[in-house]
Amino acid sequence: MDRIRRNERMTAMIKLLSGTPNRIFTLNSFCELFGSAKSTMSEDVDLLQQVTKAFDLGEIDTVTGAAGGVRYRPKVSREKARATIEKLCADLSGTERVLPGGFLYYSDILSMPEIVNRMGEIIATEYYDTEPDFVLTMETKGIPVAFATANALGVPLVIARHSSRVYEGSAVNINYVSGSGSIETMSLSRRAVKENQQALIVDDFLKGGGTAGGMVELMREFNVKVVGMAFVMATASPEKKRITGEKSLMTLEVTDGDPAVAVVRPAEWLK
Structure with missing residues (x-):
């Protein structure tokens, strides 16, 4: 040569x-x-x-x-991260995306590779020093951002499910209280993680923190330490969640009215 x-x-x-x-x-x-x-x-x-x-x-x-x-x-400076999230907030705010129950339609955003990869890099930047062994998410909408975060961190993605799958072997199942107050089930294959590993939880939406709390409890069953929790969006209400120490990229507040208006703003830690 x-x-x-x-x-x-x-x-x-x-x-x-x-x-x-x-x-x-x-x-x-x-x-x-x-x-x-x-x-x-x-x-x-x-x-x-x-x-x-x-x-x-x-x-x-x-x-x-x-x-x-x-x-x-692929670290993202705080200035670039804020500029990216501010643009997303502007696109998501208004009346057109508001759904019943105070939710917001943004599945199209979570289907755009360029945006999702950037969000994953922003989240990863905040958690490199914690050295997680894997990223954990709950099926299904959180998977794209969790995968992008795992890729930026260079670690595997682990997906908790609502029910166990035959092809995943024996599983650990727990019950948790969802954000709506109902009892739901969360399942994870015993072969997915190992004892004494470290997990970073990444999901798309945080309201009351029920699902996130369930994932924390699931990790306790595996004797795995949760080193951080990150979300694409969190609601302003309720202000007190069932978890602590989390970071979200955006905060959502839906004002009363006809029609209802969504106000989406960057999280405080980005400002």
């Missing part, structure tokens, strides 16, 4: 790193791939770090130690 030029190496490196976020690549693996010396690869990494920082394209991080190397984290 002909000698690989620096611009070719750097293009390939950023593709490999960004294609598998939070995965550590050793310098030796890059040396073998490109046939270059370790000092040369270190210079290339330094250049990539400067470029990503200058254009706010995430973070290329060096990890020290025997298992160390280089990884890419």
